[in-house]
Amino acid sequence: DQQVKQNSPSLSVQEGRISILNCDYTNSMFDYFLWYKKYPAEGPTFLISISSIKDKNEDGRFTVFLNKSAKHLSLHIVPSQPGDSAVYFCAASVGGAQKLVFGQGTRLTINP
Amino acid sequence: EAQVTQNPRYLITVTGKKLTVTCSQNMNHEYMSWYRQDPGLGLRQIYYSMNVEVTDKGDVPEGYKVSRKEKRNFPLILESPSPNQTSLYFCASTRRNTDTQYFGPGTRLTVL
Numbered sequence: 001d002q003q004v005k006q007n008s009p010s011l012s013v014q015e016g017r018i019s020i021l022n023c024d025y026t027n028s029m030f031d032y033f034l035w036y037k038k039y040p041a042e043g044p045t046f047l048i049s050i051s052s053i054k055d056k057n058e059d060g061r062f063t064v065f066l067n068k069s070a071k072h073l074s075l076h077i078v079p080s081q082p083g084d085s086a087v088y089f090c091a092a093s094v095g096g097a098q099k100l101v102f103g104q105g106t107r108l109t110i111n112p
Numbered sequence: 113e114a115q116v117t118q119n120p121r122y123l124i125t126v127t128g129k130k131l132t133v134t135c136s137q138n139m140n141h142e143y144m145s146w147y148r149q150d151p152g153l154g155l156r157q158i159y160y161s162m163n164v165e166v167t168d169k170g171d172v173p174e175g176y177k178v179s180r181k182e183k184r185n186f187p188l189i190l191e192s193p194s195p196n197q198t199s200l201y202f203c204a205s206t207r208r209n210t211d212t213q214y215f216g217p218g219t220r221l222t223v224l
Contacts, residue, residue: 009152043204043215043216044215045215049212091155098143098206098208098213099145099157099170100145100155100157100213101171102154104153104154
C-alpha cells in the first residue's frame with residue numbers, strides 16, 4: 001500500500017523553463033511534507049518542506065504547493081538549471097521529520 | 113563538517129553470512145533511521161531510533177536488527193542475509209523537533 005505516490009517516473013524540461021513535479025498521498029493524517037533531491041552515488045539531500053497549516057512555501061527558485069483537499073503536493077522549480085537534473089523524492093510524515101514515508105521518486109532531466 | 117557516514121559503501125556477500133553496516137553521525141542528533149531504496153518503491157524505513165537504547169520497527173523490518181548503544185552510532189545488522197535484501201541502504205539522522213533528516217552516502221549491498 002503506497003501511501004505516497006509519484007506517478008511520473010521521469011520528466012524532461014528545457015533549461016530556463018518551469019519544472020513541475022507532482023506527488024499524491026492517501027493518508028489524511030500526514031501533516032508534514034518534504035522534498036528531497038538525490039544525485040547518483042549520494043544520499044538524498046533536503047530541499048524544501050511544508051506544514052499542513054500552509055498551502056505554499058517558497059525558497060529561492062523552489063516552491064512547494066499543498067492542496068489538502070486533493071491530497072496533492074507539487075514542487076515548482078523556476079527557472080530550471082542543468083544542476084537541477086536529479087531524482088526528486090517527496091516524503092510525508094505525521095508529527096515531524098522522524099518517520100518519513102517516501103514516494104517512488106521522479107527523475108528530472110534539464111536539457112540545454 | 114556535519115555529516116552522516118556509512119561503511120562499507122559497497123559490499124558483495126553470500127546468503128547466510130552475517131554482516132553489519134555501520135552508521136555514525138557527528139551532529140549529536142537524537143533520531144536515527146535506516147532506509148532501503150529499491151527501484152519503483154522509493155525509500156522505505158527499516159528501523160528507527162529515538163535515542164540511546166530506544167529503537168522501533170519501520171515499514172520493512174523483517175530480516176534486520178539494529179542497536180543504539182551510543183548516541184552517534186546506529187549499526188544495521190543482517191544476521192542471515194538473503195538475495196531479497198540486495199538493495200541500496202541509507203542511514204539518516206535528525207534532531208528532535210526539526211525540519212529534516214540528514215542522509216549518509218549510501219551502502220550498496222549485493223547478496224548472492
